[in-house]
Amino acid sequence: MRLSILDQAPISSNQSAGEALVESMKLAQAGENLGYTRFWIAEHHDLPGLACSAPEVMLGYIGANTSKIRIGSGAVLLPHYKPYKVAEVYNMLAVLFPNRVDVGIGRAPGGSAEVTNALSDNFLQQVWNMPNSVQDLLHFIDNTVPPEHPHAKVTAAPVPTLPPTPWLLGTSKKSAILAAEKGLAYAFGQFMSDQDGAAIIEQYRNHFQPRKQNEVPQVIVTVTAICAETTEKAEDVALSSLVWGLQRKKGEGQKGVPSIQEAKDYLQNEDKTLLEGIRESMIIGNPQQVKKRVENLQVRYNADEMMIVTITHSPEDKIKSYKLIAEEILHNSKEQVS
Known part of the structure; x- marks a missing residue:
């Protein structure tokens, strides 16, 4: 199984945005050393507690401070942008960091x-125009703009x-079908979807139309996971993420990801059952527990790769969470094979 990292560049309650972004770069370095396949960083705009509004800027910083881990956006929110400009940016990154x-x-x-x-x-019109925008982006990235295209004379x-x-x-059937029709690899965000992901991915695989010779469907499933040496420690560490999720649902959380103690103090005046809905979509436990659930999800979704997003107060x-997961899934598997 391949493992990768999705980072949302969360800002903890004791951090500045700059400090949070530096920690994202350090996480990419750690992921590279631990054997993770890729490091993607998300795009958010004016959302309290999330530092990255421009993945393309962060990817230059991360790429310059790593050497082999694949780097990417998770995701470029295409309806906001012209496909040509997106192609220029990511082509330039690909020149700077070849095959990554x-x-x-x-x-x-x-x-x-x-x-x-x-x-x-x-924006809504551009959402409806998404299939055409995706096709234009592919033309520019592949350098295959057809002669009849209005921008046939330009190169990204x-x-x-x-x-x-x-x-x-x-996170939906609509996105899966679009990926299949365009011959694209597909990343399903299980951590933020309440739909039947297994059925969605099956539909993607069944409808896949390769855009290049020998291409096959590729699937990443993204899950939230928090791992520690013991179940009790993992539950403690996860409180920060759980409470922050609850705060954001209530329009709070502007101070960022709370510390474990801040989370416990907050819960003194809250109905703890409210956390259960948030907790259901997370994997929390010791290395063996996390491995079992991640592997079960991989089988259930027929995923080629599992991507993990982890939010904690402490970098x-x-x-440590990513390290324990890598040691249990990646390193143990290698030892068993050898």
């Missing part, structure tokens, strides 16, 4: 209605030797 760049594509707004209006005109320079690998990210707890 993924361009994940999404259709979500990534922020409030006010932010959407500030970012782009006619610089043109890399190996183009960035496009992925379509989604040390986050890296």
